[in-house]
Amino acid sequence: MSDVITLNNVNKTYRRGREQVHALDGIDLTIQQGEFVAVVGPSGSGKSTLLNIIGAMDQPDTGQVTIAGQETTTLKEQGLTRLRADTIGFVFQQFFLQPTLTARENVLLPTLFARQKHLASRADELLARVGLAERANHLPDELSGGEMQRVAIARALINKPKVLLADEPTGNLDSQNARAIFALLDELHDDGLTLITVTHSEALTSRAERRIHLLDGRISDD
Amino acid sequence: MNLLTLSIKNLQRRKLRTGLSMAGVAIATAALFSLLSFNTGFDRALQEEMANSGIHMMASTEGCPLEAASLALHGGEIPKFLDARRLTEIGDIPGIRTAAGMLIFSLIEDEGKAIFFYGVGDNYRDLKPHWQIRGEWFSGPNSIILGAEAARVEKREVGDKVYFPDIDAEFTVSGIVERTGSEDDGFFFLPLETAQKVFEKQGKLTAVGISLANVEEFEQVKGKIETLPDVYVVTKDQIMQQISSLTGSSKTLMAAVLVVALVVSFLGVINTVLMSVFEMLREFGYMRCIGASPSHIFRIVLFETLLLCLGGGVTGVVFGMIFASVTDEWLHNLLPYAPAGRFILFDPLVIAASVLFAALAGGLAGIIPGLKAAHASPMEAVRNV
Numbered sequence: 072m073s074d075v076i077t078l079n080n081v082n083k084t085y086r087r088g089r090e091q092v093h094a095l096d097g098i099d100l101t102i103q104q105g106e107f108v109a110v111v112g113p114s115g116s117g118k119s120t121l122l123n124i125i126g127a128m129d130q131p132d133t134g135q136v137t138i139a140g141q142e143t144t145t146l147k148e149q150g151l152t153r154l155r156a157d158t159i160g161f162v163f164q165q166f167f168l169q170p171t172l173t174a175r176e177n178v179l180l181p182t183l184f185a186r187q188k189h190l191a192s193r194a195d196e197l198l199a200r201v202g203l204a205e206r207a208n209h210l211p212d213e214l215s216g217g218e219m220q221r222v223a224i225a226r227a228l229i230n231k232p233k234v235l236l237a238d239e240p241t242g243n244l245d246s247q248n249a250r251a252i253f254a255l256l257d258e259l260h261d262d263g264l265t266l267i268t269v270t271h272s273e274a275l276t277s278r279a280e281r282r283i284h285l286l287d288g289r290i291s292d293d
Numbered sequence: 294m295n296l297l298t299l300s301i302k303n304l305q306r307r308k309l310r311t312g313l314s315m316a317g318v319a320i321a322t323a324a325l326f327s328l329l330s331f332n333t334g335f336d337r338a339l340q341e342e343m344a345n346s347g348i349h350m351m352a353s354t355e356g357c358p359l360e361a362a363s364l365a366l367h368g369g370e371i372p373k374f375l376d377a378r379r380l381t382e383i384g385d386i387p388g389i390r391t392a393a394g395m396l397i398f399s400l401i402e403d404e405g406k407a408i409f410f411y412g413v414g415d416n417y418r419d420l421k422p423h424w425q426i427r428g429e430w431f432s433g434p435n436s437i438i439l440g441a442e443a444a445r446v447e448k449r450e451v452g453d454k455v456y457f458p459d460i461d462a463e464f465t466v467s468g469i470v471e472r473t474g475s476e477d478d479g480f481f482f483l484p485l486e487t488a489q490k491v492f493e494k495q496g497k498l499t500a501v502g503i504s505l506a507n508v509e510e511f512e513q514v515k516g517k518i519e520t521l522p523d524v525y526v527v528t529k530d531q532i533m534q535q536i537s538s539l540t541g542s543s544k545t546l547m548a549a550v551l552v553v554a555l556v557v558s559f560l561g562v563i564n565t566v567l568m569s570v571f572e573m574l575r576e577f578g579y580m581r582c583i584g585a586s587p588s589h590i591f592r593i594v595l596f597e598t599l600l601l602c603l604g605g606g607v608t609g610v611v612f613g614m615i616f617a618s619v620t621d622e623w624l625h626n627l628l629p630y631a632p633a634g635r636f637i638l639f640d641p642l643v644i645a646a647s648v649l650f651a652a653l654a655g656g657l658a659g660i661i662p663g664l665k666a667a668h669a670s671p672m673e674a675v676r677n678v
Contacts, residue, residue, distance in 0.1 A: 119676070128582060128671045149586065155671075156584025163675050167579040171302035176294050183296065184584040230584070238675065 074137075075233055075265050076102040076125055081134035083120050083288075094120040095131065096288035102267065102281075104233070107260040109279035110269045116285040118269045119238070125267060126159055126236050127151045139233050156185040160227030160235040164242035166219040168211040168226075174198060174218075175207040178225045185230050197225035201255060217248025224255060228264075235259065237268040241275060253278055296589065300596035307569065311601065314565040318605025318651060319612060321558035324551050326613035326647040327620050327637060331547075334636035335540065339533055342475050347420040349508060350528045352383060352518055353500040374497035375524065377489075382521055383501055388514045390506040391419040394485055397499040398492045400459050408443070410481045412488020420502050421477070427451060428468035431484045437464035442478035444469045460491050558605075559654050566598050566662040577666045578674020587667035594666045598659030599652060606651025610644050613637070 083095040094117045102108055110118050123129035124136055127143050128151075136143045139158045143151060155161075168177045178194040198207050201221035203214075211219055220240060227235055237256070241249035253275060260266050260280075268275060276282055284292035304311045354375040377394060384392040396412035418430065428451035431438065439449060449455050449466050456463040464483070472478055489495045505514055511528075518526050527535075570577070577590050613620070617637035624636055 123672050123675075126582070128675070152581070152584060152586045155582060161582050161675070163579075165675075167576065167674075169299075169302075169576065171306050172294075172299075179294055180580070181583040183294065183299075184580070184586065184589050226583070 112285035117288040160232035162237040164239040319609035322609025323613040330637040388510040425471040426468040436467035438482040441472040577669035581671040591667040594663040595659040602655025
């Protein structure tokens with residue numbers, strides 16, 4: 072399997088008043104295509120910062136980050152935007168569905184920004200895959216939390232990303248809906264998609280084939 | 294689905310706020326449309342009125358000849374008079390086709406409304422070749438010709454008698470001038486000698502309306518008339534200028550009010566869209582996460598503002614057109630000298646300019662909110678709160 076994400080000696084420091092916080096402190100990490108990785112650790116350990124840097128939303132102070140062959144530290148804003156559009160799918164705890172768009176339109180949203188033709192049939196396929204074919208024309212407020220997260224997953228997949236980043240994907244769901252999302256993520260992993268999730272959920276962590284434990288901005292266990 | 298669809302759906306999300314902002318733009322655009330229409334319509338109506346008057350220049354006595362001429366055209370009593378002998382002397386000057394004497398008086402009726410009497414000679418008809426008279430010209434010293442509006446208000450027809458208690462005089466309607474769209478519609482025309490007698494101004498005239506046989510001789514004729522004692526000449530252009538300058542302050546005031554309305558509306562739109570942007574900052578940030586560039590986000594907000602202003606602009610013009618007659622009447626009452634005829638006509642250029650202005654304002658109003666939205670941070674958007 073090829074390396075899809077590589078971090079070499081990545082450091083990121085924030086200022087909090089007079090105090091300097093080392094969010095990431097010399098991180099070296101390689102994730103291969105098709106891996107299912109769970110990033111765990113206590114609050115403030117650097118999980119979200121790591122996810123932001125892997126998701127090309129933030130840049131490290133020092134070190135190198137390579138995603139799908141592109142070194143992000145050399146990319147400007149336009150390049151980072153394109154990388155996010157073409158290579159990475161995002162799923163978040165809050166779903167971030169557009170309230171005025173139907174489930175199908177929400178799934179199609181990233182195609183507006185990705186110089187692709189509108190993939191209406193692919194959107195329908197993805198909605199069918201997440202079990203929401205019948206709900207394609209429903210607005211988000213007509214869907215349950217679990218359904219909204221499944222729409223968000225379908226949306227994350229519309230541009231055929233190489234990597235799916237999931238930040239607490241079941242954080243807002245009850246156990247039944249959470250199980251449905253776990254099953255879906257398992258399916259995507261079986262199809263060869265690289266999955267990286269930041270979670271506090273033991274149930275989700277136990278499904279990952281690799282667990283990275285962060286503590287004080289360093290990898291304490293891999 | 295495209296970026297425009299997103300903008301439309303964003304506007305639909307806050308219907309009341311969108312509606313109120315659009316109403317603000319509509320009011321400002323309706324005011325702009327009315328003022329632009331008025332500016333072009335006023336000049337056009339004035340030119341039409343001057344053309345219909347058939348007069349190239351007017352002669353009156355010393356004092357304020359320009360005002361005298363304006364009043365002679367629009368109705369109004371002038372306390373200074375010209376010696377009626379000047380009429381013959383002017384008429385004898387070569388190059389003059391018609392020199393028609395006029396004596397103008399007004400009466401205030403019980404309701405406080407002024408009615409204007411024009412004492413005119415037979416050759417006054419030569420200055421009004423477009424007049425269509427129902428009935429006939431003066432049939433005797435006690436006959437009267439009514440303008441169409443005057444006949445309607447007085448409820449008189451040809452052959453009817455009309456009595457004016459203030460001057461204790463009764464006249465028989467010999468003719469009614471069909472509607473001309475000018476001030477003539479509201480006037481009461483008497484034979485010149487009758488008017489001089491009734492108003493006790495024998496041998497006096499308010500002004501002499503002059504039309505030339507050849508307008509190329511304008512300057513020579515004017516020079517010759519001005520050699521006559523106590524006679525001052527004002528030209529058609531001077532009268533128009535005078536009327537325009539008299540209405541200038543009203544126009545300036547209206548323009549100032551309009552500027553305030555436009556600025557308030559412009560700021561209102563910025564405020565509305567900016568509020569919407571602040572509310573949607575996380576959504577924009579998330580869009581940045583999934584591949585939207587700052588330019589995409591900027592365009593979504595810009596389209597939103599443009600739609601808001603275009604919608605308001607079109608609505609404003611439609612309402613401006615619907616209420617054109619009301620505005621017209623208001624302007625006619627407001628202005629010191631308003632030519633007859635409609636000011637607000639449906640000029641495609643004015644309609645296009647009003648809508649274009651609204652769109653342009655929308656484009657400008659969208660810049661600040663658009664830039665704010667375009668710089669939404671994807672990291673801030675996805676931070677767990």
